[in-house]
Amino acid sequence: xxxxxxxxxxxxxxxxxxxxxxxxxxxxxxxxxxxxxxxxxxxxxxxxxxxxxxxxxxxxxxxxxxxxxxxxxxxxxxxxxxxxxxxxxxxxxxxxxxxxxxxxxxxxxxxxxxxxxxxxxxxxxxxxxxxxxxxxxxxxxxxxxxxxxxxxxxxxxxxxxxxxxxxxxxxxxxxxxxxxxxxxxxxxxxxxxxxxxxxxxxxxxxxxxxxxxxxxxxxxxxxxxxxxxxxxxxxxxxxxxxxxxxxxxxxxxxxxxxxxxxxxxxxxxxxxxxxxxxxxxxxxxxxxxxxxxxxxxxxxxxxxxxxxxxxxxxxxxxxxxxxxxxxxxxxxxxxxxxxxxxxxxxxxxxxxxxxxxxxxxxxxxxxxxxxxxxxxx
Ligand SMILES: Nc1ncnc2c1ncn2[C@@H]1O[C@H](COP(=O)(O)OP(=O)(O)OP(=O)(O)O)[C@@H](O)[C@H]1O
Ligand SMILES: [Mg+2]
Numbered sequence: 001x002x003x004x005x006x007x008x009x010x011x012x013x014x015x016x017x018x019x020x021x022x023x024x025x026x027x028x029x030x031x032x033x034x035x036x037x038x039x040x041x042x043x044x045x046x047x048x049x050x051x052x053x054x055x056x057x058x059x060x061x062x063x064x065x066x067x068x069x070x071x072x073x074x075x076x077x078x079x080x081x082x083x084x085x086x087x088x089x090x091x092x093x094x095x096x097x098x099x100x101x102x103x104x105x106x107x108x109x110x111x112x113x114x115x116x117x118x119x120x121x122x123x124x125x126x127x128x129x130x131x132x133x134x135x136x137x138x139x140x141x142x143x144x145x146x147x148x149x150x151x152x153x154x155x156x157x158x159x160x161x162x163x164x165x166x167x168x169x170x171x172x173x174x175x176x177x178x179x180x181x182x183x184x185x186x187x188x189x190x191x192x193x194x195x196x197x198x199x200x201x202x203x204x205x206x207x208x209x210x211x212x213x214x215x216x217x218x219x220x221x222x223x224x225x226x227x228x229x230x231x232x233x234x235x236x237x238x239x240x241x242x243x244x245x246x247x248x249x250x251x252x253x254x255x256x257x258x259x260x261x262x263x264x265x266x267x268x269x270x271x272x273x274x275x276x277x278x279x280x281x282x283x284x285x286x287x288x289x290x291x292x293x294x295x296x297x298x299x300x301x302x303x304x305x306x307x308x309x310x311x312x313x314x315x316x317x318x319x320x321x322x323x324x325x326x327x328x329x330x331x332x333x334x335x336x337x338x339x340x341x342x343x344x345x346x347x348x349x350x351x352x353x354x355x356x357x358x359x360x361x362x363x364x365x366x367x368x369x370x371x372x373x374x375x376x377x
Contacts, residue, residue, distance in 0.1 A: 015056035016049035036090030043086035047079030154319035211351030244281030251289030275302035
């Protein structure tokens with residue numbers, strides 16, 4: 001490179017660089033204004049940088065006066081074109097961003113956002129991101145609606161389920177009070193049974209509200225699954241015997257799981273009680289426990305005759321009960337004391353299992369269905 005060329009580059013850099021710094025300062029000052037300003041500043045800076053470079057080199061005698069005026073005219077014309085182009089691009093950009101803003105506004109009003117491809121990649125990314133947010137929002141709204149529905153259902157069923165035993169209690173106590181009961185001890189037993197049932201229901205509701213509020217304090221410790229299952233089997237044995245249901249199955253030796261022992265036995269006994277209740281006389285209920293890749297698996301298999309896929313999708317919902325469960329045979333010993341449950345058992349099972357980072361599922365398994373709980377060890 002010749003000495004002259006080096007000098008031209010140096011002079012050009014100094015003059016154009018000063019204009020560039022000035023342009024940056026103006027762009028910074030206008031940073032909160034419309035994007036059109038930024039593009040305009042870039043265009044004008046580019047033109048002025050060329051003008052400054054040319055004037056600088058002319059002053060150093062590298063250009064004659066005549067050449068200088070020719071170059072300046074060319075630069076002015078080119079500058080007009082550049083500024084016109086930047087104005088058009090700026091306008092297009094403003095239009096795209098306005099259209100996204102309008103869509104976002106509509107999204108706020110209606111919850112619907114349609115990702116249309118428009119403008120440069122960055123704007124498209126914003127638009128895609130908004131569309132995904134809209135989708136997530138829609139899903140969470142639907143979830144909330146389902147929850148709200150099940151809560152409303154729960155309140156209505158609970159009030160319904162409390163009203164009938166309360167009415168029965170009032171009738172029985174009135175009969176006792178008036179001395180009209182011909183067999184008072186039977187009334188006493190029945191009153192006791194109704195009260196037990198209501199205590200159980202209130203206890204279940206309390207448990208469920210703790211699960212839903214996320215304040216279930218787990219007292220985690222190593223628990224022998226075999227012990228929990230045999231305790232639950234012993235507790236359920238009288239009910240199974242009364243219903244002519246055989247209890248069986250086996251839990252592999254030495255299976256330990258980190259869990260809250262009280263909550264875990266609640267899970268097992270809820271599943272077991274359901275299984276016994278839905279198994280006909282002479283049927284079998286089996287409980288098995290084994291180690292699997294990602295923890296331990298506990299399964300309860302019954303003889304319920306299978307569940308439809310709609311029922312399977314709803315069994316874990318709060319307050320949901322199969323059609324038969326709302327009108328049980330009152331004298332069936334397998335229905336809980338004095339009547340029926342409230343549809344809370346499986347929702348509690350699911351809540352407890354998930355609080356232990358486990359999962360629960362149901363599938364049909366001839367001649368009934370099988371509930372499978374998987375817990376991490
Ligand atoms: N082992 C099972 N076999 C067939 N159906 C079942 C079984 N377990 C539950 N279900 C169905 O799922 C419904 C909900 O069960 P869940 O345990 O939550 O409530 P529930 O047993 O009716 O009342 P609760 O458990 O509160 O006393 C039951 O009403 C029944 O229709
Ligand atoms: Mg139940």
